[in-house]
Amino acid sequence: MKIIVCVKEVTDTAVVLKIKVDSPEIETENLPWVINPYDEYAMEESLRLKEKHGGDITVITFGNERAENILRGCIALGADRAIRINDKSVKGRDSFVTSKILAKAIKNIGYDIILCGKESVDYGYAQTGQTIAEFLHIPCISAIKKFDVFPSNKEAACNREIEGGLEVVKCNLPAVFTAQKGLNVPRYASLSGIMKAKKMKIETLELDTLDINPSDFKPKIKITNLSYPPKRTEGKIIQGLLPDTAKELTKNLKEAGLI
Amino acid sequence: MDKFDCIIIGAGPAGVAAALTLVRKGLTVAVFERGEYPGSKNLFGGVLYSTILNKLIPNFWEDAPVERHITKRRYSLLSQNSEMAVEFDFDDFNHPPFNNSFTVLRSKFDRWFAQKAEDAGAVIFTETVVDDFIYDNGKVSGIKARREGGDVYADVIVCAEGANSLLTEKAGLKEKPLPHQMITASKEVISLPREVIEDRFSLNNDEGMALEFFGGAVKGMIGSGFIYTNKDSLSVGVGCPISVIKENNMKPNDLLELFKSHSVIKKLLRGGKTEELSAKMIPELGYKNLPKLTVDGLLIVGDAGGFVNPSLYREGTNMAMYSGVAAAEIILEARQSGDFSEKGLEGYIKSLKDSFVMKDLERYGDVPEKISEMPQLFKEYPDAVLKFAEGYFTISDLSKDELHRQAWKGFKDKVSIGKFLWDMYKARKAIL
Numbered sequence: 001m002k003i004i005v006c007v008k009e010v011t012d013t014a015v016v017l018k019i020k021v022d023s024p025e026i027e028t029e030n031l032p033w034v035i036n037p038y039d040e041y042a043m044e045e046s047l048r049l050k051e052k053h054g055g056d057i058t059v060i061t062f063g064n065e066r067a068e069n070i071l072r073g074c075i076a077l078g079a080d081r082a083i084r085i086n087d088k089s090v091k092g093r094d095s096f097v098t099s100k101i102l103a104k105a106i107k108n109i110g111y112d113i114i115l116c117g118k119e120s121v122d123y124g125y126a127q128t129g130q131t132i133a134e135f136l137h138i139p140c141i142s143a144i145k146k147f148d149v150f151p152s153n154k155e156a157a158c159n160r161e162i163e164g165g166l167e168v169v170k171c172n173l174p175a176v177f178t179a180q181k182g183l184n185v186p187r188y189a190s191l192s193g194i195m196k197a198k199k200m201k202i203e204t205l206e207l208d209t210l211d212i213n214p215s216d217f218k219p220k221i222k223i224t225n226l227s228y229p230p231k232r233t234e235g236k237i238i239q240g241l242l243p244d245t246a247k248e249l250t251k252n253l254k255e256a257g258l259i
Numbered sequence: 260m261d262k263f264d265c266i267i268i269g270a271g272p273a274g275v276a277a278a279l280t281l282v283r284k285g286l287t288v289a290v291f292e293r294g295e296y297p298g299s300k301n302l303f304g305g306v307l308y309s310t311i312l313n314k315l316i317p318n319f320w321e322d323a324p325v326e327r328h329i330t331k332r333r334y335s336l337l338s339q340n341s342e343m344a345v346e347f348d349f350d351d352f353n354h355p356p357f358n359n360s361f362t363v364l365r366s367k368f369d370r371w372f373a374q375k376a377e378d379a380g381a382v383i384f385t386e387t388v389v390d391d392f393i394y395d396n397g398k399v400s401g402i403k404a405r406r407e408g409g410d411v412y413a414d415v416i417v418c419a420e421g422a423n424s425l426l427t428e429k430a431g432l433k434e435k436p437l438p439h440q441m442i443t444a445s446k447e448v449i450s451l452p453r454e455v456i457e458d459r460f461s462l463n464n465d466e467g468m469a470l471e472f473f474g475g476a477v478k479g480m481i482g483s484g485f486i487y488t489n490k491d492s493l494s495v496g497v498g499c500p501i502s503v504i505k506e507n508n509m510k511p512n513d514l515l516e517l518f519k520s521h522s523v524i525k526k527l528l529r530g531g532k533t534e535e536l537s538a539k540m541i542p543e544l545g546y547k548n549l550p551k552l553t554v555d556g557l558l559i560v561g562d563a564g565g566f567v568n569p570s571l572y573r574e575g576t577n578m579a580m581y582s583g584v585a586a587a588e589i590i591l592e593a594r595q596s597g598d599f600s601e602k603g604l605e606g607y608i609k610s611l612k613d614s615f616v617m618k619d620l621e622r623y624g625d626v627p628e629k630i631s632e633m634p635q636l637f638k639e640y641p642d643a644v645l646k647f648a649e650g651y652f653t654i655s656d657l658s659k660d661e662l663h664r665q666a667w668k669g670f671k672d673k674v675s676i677g678k679f680l681w682d683m684y685k686a687r688k689a690i691l
């Protein structure tokens with residue numbers, strides 16, 4: 001079974017981000033970068049699939065050289081092959097561009113199961129997995145919380161959480177699945193895995209070898225503005241004794257239009 | 260996992276200096292670091308003292324992420340609301356090697372330094388905690404890392420785990436330190452525009468200043484504070500013995516707030532924005548209480564060994580690097596004979612004793628103890644001295660003779676002159 005895991009490098013969510021002064025972009029200098037947490041679930045699920053049914057795992061990212069770190073992390077966990085598609089010649093990118101390029105590369109590699117995170121924690125469009133499926137003309141089941149594969153029937157069954165209940169969905173393989181939190185608990189890399197990852201060469205794929213029309217690179221959407229969330233206004237403490245405080249509180253709530 | 264020639268625990272200055280020295284001689288070296296990357300959890304004042312670093316990586320400042328080189332030093336005595344200070348400005352320190360003192364931020368510097376060791380061939384395992392040693396017939400022969408397949412073996416192990424030395428204690432080389440032997444320090448990095456820093460502290464370009472505050476830095480409790488200038492931020496911190504913090508029922512961060520609220524300090528930090536806050540320990544064990552530094556198969560280096568000069572110089576990084584290099588050199592020697600027993604490694608102790616490390620630790624060995632016996636240095640005396648100075652400089656209708664007499668009387672009422680002079684003599688001998 002050929003398993004593909006798509007991963008993305010994102011900034012650690014613990015950091016405070018700064019918006020560039022002159023364009024709607026985030027200042028990326030000196031930020032800590034990590035693998036998108038949802039992709040970690042996808043990666044873990046690929047390892048469990050391999051343990052159960054055999055096969056090989058290829059991790060793939062569309063990114064810059066720094067992103068090789070997260071690929072190495074996946075090798076340390078047990079991926080067999082790691083590919084970085086060099087994003088150097090691409091100016092703007094959105095989920096459309098990323099998916100188009102990933103789909104092309106994945107087609108060349110060959111696939112039975114494609115796993116992605118359900119969304120990336122940076123921009124959170126939650127489109128990449130679905131769009132890859134669309135380009136490859138295969139099914140996609142998004143935000144899965146349980147995953148079973150039946151290789152002999154070329155089928156997979158997933159649990160999805162829906163409003164007020166649980167949904168069990170089946171589809172034929174090959175297909176794309178996007179991982180929701182709770183799908184599994186990702187493992188830590190073993191020491192020998194880390195050693196292996198340090199020595200492994202990451203394959204780099206240049207865009208021109210993928211035979212893509214340059215006009216396909218144009219993003220479909222454009223970020224026009226970025227702003228900080230509104231600052232929380234300070235709370236008000238009403239001092240004094242009952243019943244005055246109660247009256248004061250009622251007055252305040254009425255003024256704010258809350259009652 | 261294969262066996263390594265040497266395993267090093269901790270990628271701080273001590274561990275990395277040892278690793279670099281060993282890999283350059285062709286040894287296989289594994290470094291285990293608990294942080295996400297080397298330096299991610301580390302903090303210090305800080306002025307990096309770099310005589311050893313400059314030998315390891317000549318002219319490192321051209322490449323390393325240093326902030327400023329220290330050309331100005333200021334020592335000040337605070338009372339509750341006044342200050343007396345001496346300031347030094349040395350233009351000679353503007354030339355290489357810049358008096359071997361640079362402000363750095365550890366998250367950047369340690370990462371850079373570790374990268375040098377990695378480039379030279381060291382294998383660094385990050386996010387990997389070492390939980391214990393593995394023994395073979397009483398000799399330390401490996402480590403247990405908190406990961407699958409985490410038992411790793413080596414001919415010799417170097418423990419560079421820093422001040423919070425759980426492994427050194429576990430191996431029975433060190434007692435749990437007493438509360439007055441550990442300084443808790445908390446520190447903030449406060450950002451300010453570059454020009455503001457240079458104007459406020461009167462600095463050119465990359466010049467930097469180290470300001471140390473004694474006396475009533477923290478409401479008259481035993482302790483001291485500092486401000487060091489980085490490129491576009493200030494490192495601001497205080498340190499107090501744990502015993503004092505406990506007695507006063509405080510948290511380390513309360514101390515920093517007290518320091519920052521002192522009228523003198525407030526002015527220096529005006530307009531700054533706190534970027535990060537953290538707390539850490541500094542070992543001031545005293546020379547007599549240093550741990551045992553070698554056993555069969557194991558050497559202790561850096562803060563884990565208690566190598567911090569507790570005097571005015573606050574030198575830890577240089578000692579850490581010296582001890583790391585010294586340990587590596589002895590390991591190289593021991594390889595000739597294949598004898599990594601305590602006996603085979605004893606040259607390490609000699610190397611330390613012949614160097615500034617043990618000489619300075621011995622010289623300043625009882626500072627923490629002496630200081631903890633003289634709480635008056637932090638409250639009564641600074642208050643009295645500054646009150647005297649205030650009286651002396653007060654403009655009034657009194658004749659100067661009368662004014663001076665009054666100030667002097669005020670001083671004598673507060674402190675006994677004989678004891679004051681004796682204490683000053685003891686303090687000077689201990690600290691300077």
Ligand SMILES: Cc1cc2nc3c(=O)[nH]c(=O)nc-3n(C[C@H](O)[C@H](O)[C@H](O)COP(=O)(O)OP(=O)(O)OC[C@H]3O[C@@H](n4cnc5c(N)ncnc54)[C@H](O)[C@@H]3O)c2cc1C
Nearest residue numbers: 269271272273293303304305306389421444561562575576
């Ligand atoms: C507030 C403060 C101010 C200071 N100011 C100065 C100054 O201005 N100038 C100066 O020269 N010195 C200063 N020092 C002292 C200086 O920081 C230390 O002397 C120096 O960092 C010691 O280096 P080290 O390599 O021994 O230990 P550390 O720098 O503490 O490094 C130890 C490393 O080991 C890792 N580690 C620990 N345990 C484990 C484990 N079990 N498994 C894996 N990894 C582990 C840690 O994560 C860390 O990276 C200051 C210290 C403090 C706290």
